Structures are given as structure tokens and as C-alpha cells.
Amino acid sequence: MIRVELPGHLRTLARVTGHEVTLQITGAVTLGSALDALEAAYPALQGTIRDHATLQRRAFIRFFACSEDWSHESPDAPLPDAVVTGAEPLLIVGAIAGG
Amino acid sequence: MSKVRVLVGTRKGAFVLTADGKREQWDISGPHFAGWEIYHMKGSPVDPNRLYASQSSGWSGQVMQRSNDGGATWEPVGNKFAYDGVPGTHQWYDGTPHPWEFKRVWHVEPSLTDADTVYAGVEDAALFRSGDGGQTWEEVAGLRKHGSGPHWQPGAGGMCLHTIIPDPSNTRRIYIAISAAGAFRTDDGGATWQPINRGLYSKYIPDPTAEVGHCVHHVAMHRSRPNVLFMQKHWDVMRTDNAGDSWQEVSGNLPSDFGFVIDVHAHEPETIYVVPIKSDGEHFPPEGKLRVYRSRTGGNEWEAMTKGLPQSDCYVNVLRDAMAVDSLDSCGVYFGTTGGQVYASADAGDTWKPIVRDLPAVLSVEVQTLSS
Numbered sequence: 094m095i096r097v098e099l100p101g102h103l104r105t106l107a108r109v110t111g112h113e114v115t116l117q118i119t120g121a122v123t124l125g126s127a128l129d130a131l132e133a134a135y136p137a138l139q140g141t142i143r144d145h146a147t148l149q150r151r152a153f154i155r156f157f158a159c160s161e162d163w164s165h166e167s168p169d170a171p172l173p174d175a176v177v178t179g180a181e182p183l184l185i186v187g188a189i190a191g192g
Numbered sequence: 193m194s195k196v197r198v199l200v201g202t203r204k205g206a207f208v209l210t211a212d213g214k215r216e217q218w219d220i221s222g223p224h225f226a227g228w229e230i231y232h233m234k235g236s237p238v239d240p241n242r243l244y245a246s247q248s249s250g251w252s253g254q255v256m257q258r259s260n261d262g263g264a265t266w267e268p269v270g271n272k273f274a275y276d277g278v279p280g281t282h283q284w285y286d287g288t289p290h291p292w293e294f295k296r297v298w299h300v301e302p303s304l305t306d307a308d309t310v311y312a313g314v315e316d317a318a319l320f321r322s323g324d325g326g327q328t329w330e331e332v333a334g335l336r337k338h339g340s341g342p343h344w345q346p347g348a349g350g351m352c353l354h355t356i357i358p359d360p361s362n363t364r365r366i367y368i369a370i371s372a373a374g375a376f377r378t379d380d381g382g383a384t385w386q387p388i389n390r391g392l393y394s395k396y397i398p399d400p401t402a403e404v405g406h407c408v409h410h411v412a413m414h415r416s417r418p419n420v421l422f423m424q425k426h427w428d429v430m431r432t433d434n435a436g437d438s439w440q441e442v443s444g445n446l447p448s449d450f451g452f453v454i455d456v457h458a459h460e461p462e463t464i465y466v467v468p469i470k471s472d473g474e475h476f477p478p479e480g481k482l483r484v485y486r487s488r489t490g491g492n493e494w495e496a497m498t499k500g501l502p503q504s505d506c507y508v509n510v511l512r513d514a515m516a517v518d519s520l521d522s523c524g525v526y527f528g529t530t531g532g533q534v535y536a537s538a539d540a541g542d543t544w545k546p547i548v549r550d551l552p553a554v555l556s557v558e559v560q561t562l563s564s
Contacts, residue, residue: 101363102227103252106268136266141252153251187251 095129095172096182100127103142103185107135113182122177124156125168142185157184195392196518197262197560198526199243201230201535204552206245208263213485213520215538218547224266225257232299232556235262239307240560244326246297246312254296256312258326261423269326273297273314276333282316283345292316292336295508299513301356305363308454313353317344317370319382332382335368340387340404347371347407347426354512355411359418367421367436375423377436388436392425409452410512414461422464422491424454429466431491442491447478454516457540458523462490465517465525465541467510476507484527486541500544501535508533513556528554 107114111177116130125148132139144151148168150156156163159173159181175181196285198209200284203291205223224230228247236242239557243259243542245266253274257266272397279292286450292529295315303309308325311332319332359365364381367388374389387403407426414420423430428449430439443449457463464487472480481504508531518524525541528534532551 100251102249105226106252106255137255139257140271151251151253180421 094179095127095176096179097127097155098182098184100185100187102187103138104142106137107137108137108156115179119174122170122172123184124163124166127183128168153188155186157186158182194520195248195522195562196520197235197240197562198516198529198534198536198547199233199235199245199263199556199560200548200551200554201233201513201556202528202532202552202554203229206230206233206247206263207215207310207551209534209547215518215524215536220548221263222325223255224263224475225255225554228255229296230555231296231559232326233263234300234558235560236302236307238302240545242302242307242325242563244300244302244310246300248296254294256297256300261522263372269335272324273312273318273320274331275318275336276331276518279336281342282351283343287345289342294318294325295350295372298352298354299356299410301358304358311356311358311366312533313356313368314513315350315352316346317351317353317373319353319356319368321382329388329475332381334378335376335385338385340373340386341489344370344373345405353428354431355408357421358412359470360415361418363551365418365435367411367413369411369423371409373404373424374406375408375421375436377410386525389431389439391439391441392430392433393428393441394426396426396463410454412456412464414456418462418530420461420490421455422454424451424466426450427471427482429454429491442487444487444492444494446485447483452512453510453514453527455525457525458517459521460467460488460540463540464491465515466494467515469509475509480505480530482506482508484525484537484541486542497537497541497544499542500537511555513558514554516557516559518559518561525558526557526559528557529553 198322200207202309205226207222207489231246233245241262243256247255271333281289281554283289299313312320320329357367369375376385419435429443448468482501485494509528516528523540525537530553
């Protein structure tokens with residue numbers, strides 16, 4: 094089971110209470126499989142974190158794990174063990190922008 | 193007793209304003225989708241409790257919302273807007289080719305005959321249709337694949353398809369408008385489209401009478417006369433009496449023929465409303481006076497409606513989808529401003545009152561007339 098922390102506007106959209114959701118992933122725990130599982134559990138999030146067609150990260154969304162920036166990592170890259178075990182969350186963050 | 197429901201989209205959420213037929217006491221619900229831009233909301237004429245809303249943000253893109261209870265509760269529906277085939281390029285501001293990219297939904301237009309059918313006008317300009325209540329969307333690709341598509345160019349707000357008007361007398365005819373391509377019409381249910389811009393004159397494009405390239409801001413129709421359309425263009429207020437085959441200017445004595453909104457009285461098809469705006473650079477009311485101009489002659493002769501509206505130091509704008517009318521016996525007229533006010537007139541524009549004063553900047557206003 095992994096933990097994923099969502100930005101506030103996506104928690105509201107997905108009707109999530111609390112800052113985190115938990116996901117069961119079968120197979121390799123990668124950034125891509127974590128996002129696949131997240132969108133399967135919360136379909137309203139499809140298209141809001143990554144593009145529907147290309148699966149590219151949206152420009153103003155970033156990923157962090159274990160104090161490292163994962164925004165530019167391959168979707169096939171295995172997430173850190175601490176995220177895989179649930180000790181640390183995968184952070185999905187809205188980039189800071191005013192307005 | 194009838195009542196009205198005003199659907200207000202703003203930069204930071206949606207609001208639903210309701211009143212009885214007197215339109216004096218208003219209940220305000222919202223913000224729904226707080227923090228998100230709500231470009232447009234509209235209810236189904238078939239089932240008035242079925243509402244559709246376009247919700248978007250710079251962070252997370254496009255979301256579509258649907259309500260089945262008049263806006264009390266909402267559910268997200270499909271947000272996958274994929275252009276048909278390889279979308280190719282249109283012109284960028286500097287005339288160079290630019291890839292077609294989906295950005296947001298500007299306008300939703302529920303079908304006149306089926307609550308589950310709804311059209312969406314998007315940026316970069318294209319028309320989409322859903323036949324399952326917004327769960328899935330398919331491009332009406334004949335429009336974008338009209339031969340002029342590669343020559344379309346964005347206006348200052350983006351290359352948006354902002355106006356969709358189904359013909360109530362002909363299910364196969366739809367009018368749309370794009371900034372800055374112009375107006376188009378289909379007579380075969382969307383398979384093929386033709387530009388309907390003859391008579392428009394735009395001095396800011398290389399060929400002022402070009403077939404496409406005109407910055408149409410909004411178009412309105414009275415449902416009793418579907419061949420008569422009124423247009424607020426970037427400059428000029430125009431009308432056509434032959435379904436867009438030709439247009440004539442009817443700006444007449446307006447203090448500025450620039451503006452965004454235009455609408456038609458619910459019971460008087462020759463009574464129309466605009467809000468003149470100073471441009472090109474300013475985009476606020478001339479002389480700092482917020483005035484709705486009404487013509488009872490289908491244009492050319494205009495009178496300023498000022499009672500209840502600020503007549504000094506007012507520097508708001510009224511955006512293209514931010515005016516609507518109700519269909520009560522005494523026609524109500526409503527508009528919202530970038531200053532967050534929504535003004536209502538229960539007497540066809542003679543007098544005005546703010547329903548609310550301090551919302552986020554208003555992007556759109558729609559009105560439903562309901563039998564309670």
C-alpha cells in the first residue's frame with residue numbers, strides 16, 4: 094500500500110477527506126503505476142495531473158518523494174522503498190503561482 | 193409562481209442565484225468549485241435541473257461538471273477532449289503556424305431536444321458534442337476541417353469557440369462563432385460548415401472583408417426568428433436577416449461600437465442590448481459610466497439605460513458570455529462584471545439593481561426561468 098498526498102483543489106475534486114489517499118498497487122511500484130492506480134481509484138482526477146493522451150505531467154504539477162524532485166523522472170522509474178512501503182508519501186504538488 | 197435561477201461563472205468558482213418572479217429577494221448559493229475558473233454554466237431546456245459547467249484551472253486543466261438537481265449537487269463527468277485525427281496548425285498571433293492545442297471549454301450549449309446531448313465550444317477553436325450527458329465527447333470535426341482552419345488566428349483572449357446557437361426551427365442548423373475566425377453555420381447537423389461573414393469589415397486584418405479572420409465577440413438570436421442574428425464584433429454591432437448570408441452594421445449612435453455582450457429581449461425580437469466598452473486598450477466603459485444600451489428597432493437607434501448603474505468612476509468590463517435574459521412577462525435582463533457585480537433589471541432594462549456586488553470577476557451569466 095502506498096500513500097499519495099494531493100493538492101487541495103484535487104482533494105476537493107476527488108472528494109477526498111484528509112491530505113492523503115492510500116492505493117494498492119500490484120506489480121512494480123513506479124511513478125506511472127502509482128498515477129495509474131490513483132486515476133483508477135479516483136476517475137475525476139483523469140486529465141488533471143497528466144494529459145489524457147500523452148500521459149505527460151501537466152506543466153504546473155510537480156511530484157516529490159523522500160525530499161527529492163521526481164517531476165522529471167521517467168514514469169517507469171521505481172519509486173523509493175520508503176514510498177513503496179508506505180513510510181513516506183508520494184507528493185503531488187501544484188506549482189506555486191499567484192492569482 | 194415562476195422563479196428565476198441565475199448561473200454565474202467567475203474566476204474563482206460558480207454561484208447560483210435564485211429569486212421568485214418578483215426578482216427582488218435573492219438567495220445566493222456558492223462558491224461551487226471554489227478556486228477554479230468557471231467559464232460557463234448552462235441548463236438544459238428539456239430538463240432545467242440538468243446543468244452543465246465548465247471548470248478549469250491553470251494547474252489541472254479542464255474538468256466538466258453536471259448537476260441533476262439545479263446546482264445543489266454536482267458530479268464530474270468526462271473531460272477528455274481529443275481533436276479528431278492529427279489537428280495540424282492554425283496561425284499564431286504573428287502569422288506563423290502554431291499547433292492546435294486544447295486549452296479549455298469556453299461555452300456549453302445543451303441541446304434543445306435532449307437533456308443528455310450537449311455541445312462544448314473550446315479553445316483552440318473546435319466544437320465537441322456529447323450524447324451521454326457529458327461522459328464522453330466527440331469532436332464535430334467538419335468545422336475545424338473547413339478549409340480555412342489553418343488561417344484562423346487567436347484573439348487576445350485565445351482562439352476560442354465561444355458562441356453556439358442551435359436553430360430551434362431546424363435541428364440540422366447550428367451557428368457558431370470563433371474569435372478571431374468569425375461566424376460559421378452548418379445546415380447538415382455539423383457535417384459541413386460555411387463561413388457567414390459577408391458584410392463584416394475588420395480594419396485590423398490584411399483584407400478587411402476576408403472570408404475568415406474577423407474577431408466576433410458574441411452573437412444572439414430570438415428563437416421566434418432564427419434567421420435574424422445580432423452580433424457584437426470587436427468593432428461594430430451587426431445584424432443579419434438571412435441566417436448570416438449577409439450582415440449590415442447597426443451600431444448607429446452608440447458611444448462605442450466595441451463591446452463583448454449582446455442579447456435579445458425575450459418577447460420583443462427587435463429589442464436588443466449591448467454594453468459599449470472603450471477600446472482598443474482600455475476595455476472599460478466610456479467616461480467611467482456603466483451603461484446598457486437598448487435598441488427597440490433592431491439596432492441603429494440606441495438609448496442608454498443608466499438607472500441604478502454606476503455613472504462615475506466605473507472601470508469594469510462585461511465579458512462576452514456575461515449577459516442573459518429571462519422569459520417572465522416583464523423581461524428580466526442580467527449581466528455580470530469583472531468587478532464581481534451581477535446587475536439585474538426586472539423591467540427590460542429601464543432600472544437596475546445589483547443582485548451581488550463582491551463576487552470574483554464574472555466570466556458568464558445564464559438565466560433559467562422556472563415554473564415552481
